[in-house]
Amino acid sequence: MIRVVTLDPFDDKELAKFNRTLYTAFGVGSEHAGSVELPPGMSEPLDAEKLLDEVKGIRSYKDDKVLLLTSRKLKDRELPSGVAPTTGFARQGKDRAVLSIAPHKDLESAFKAISRHALHQLGHLWELHHCLDPRCSMYPPWTPSFIQGEAIFCTFCREKSEQKIRLGKS
């Protein structure tokens, strides 16, 4: 089950449409599981890793995947090979990811791009790596063509995610 938890107010209809997109992509249920407060002491741009570690009040079961949705900016990560533009963050194989819709105001204004980013972060939670296919949502998200694509997976990534979901359920 995918649980979308909001850190900022979002329109319910847009969230319902967002959940339908996630359900279509992964074939598992997706729902809006409420809102939580931002951990105290965090300011914009948010440190994604710290946010995932410190956020509290999320109720989920063992095989659930939680996607935190915020309209605030995330801080770009400094990596040994350069700076990684960060619109979302998820640890491989774990249960929590965070996604920022910034610089867009709401889900409606860039629904396709945000959905694609959401699929990407949730894909990391199901242990998918970056993909070579520019049409796939697991393509590196900082490439210019990423936001122009549909919220879909390539055959390889879809099969792999389905396999991981099956293994997680069994």
Added chain:
Amino acid sequence: MPEGSASLQLAVGDRVVYPNQGVCRVSAIEMKEVAGQKLTFVTMRREEDGAVVMVPEGKVIAIGVRKVASAEDVEAIFTFLRSDSDKADLDWKQRARTNLDRMTQGGIMGLAEVVKGLQVLSELRPLPTKERELYDNARHLLVTEVAAALGTAEVNAEDAIDIVLFPPGRERPKRTAAEFQREDSDLDLDSDLLGLDSDLDLPSDEEPAEEEPAEEGEAAEEGEATEQAAPKKRGRPPKAKAEATEGGEPPAPKKRGRPPKPKPPEAEGAPPAAPKKRGRPPKPKPPEAEGAPPAAPKKRGRPPKVKPPADES
């Protein structure tokens, strides 16, 4: 010999890389008796999922177990991935063999070479399923080792690799097959050995002399003139063409294959033979007695039973 494993001293708690399996931690080194022999086994636990493997100490180097790469090695990996010098091998068999060797014995640089090579190849054409799986495996092993070497999360290690492979704000280039042609592909083989007809402009004294029949017709000569204008080919000279007919018509182009059988001489005034039907020839009919009634059409199915002769009594 695998890279960096010439002298491998292991202790409990060391982090090692088991080829094709990933980063493991040595959990025990203990003596066991197997089939009457006392052997020292190194027990390793894979960090990813906790799978346990036991290897005899003498086989550790032969298998290719090595220490986790250092930060300097990872920097060398980034430099290699950033370079644009790597060209993929277009021969899939050679590529598969090389990639297998790199995966098992190439160390972290071997993994990077597999990832880079397949990524470059994917810029030419989509990868087949097996190579896509190989790419995913190599990427997974590379990411876990880089994460272990840098002491960071896997997702950060993957992004660090991909920032180099897919620089932000830039699309991947489209490649053509010509870019992958190896410069050393010309092995100086004679074209005769390769069975190829080359279009070399040889000097006239090296050209094979063509046997020209003296009595060739005009049309044939014209054809020959055009042939002479064209660059001559090496190899067996063409056979002399059949003499042109007196009417001056150019001979029909010679068909390949078995020549047609000569037709038997037909009698003058005889009607033209009916076109031959294909398939099995009809069975010859038995000669019918004159005046006999025409035979009833043969019924299909099982023949009727023969009635037993009725008793005369």
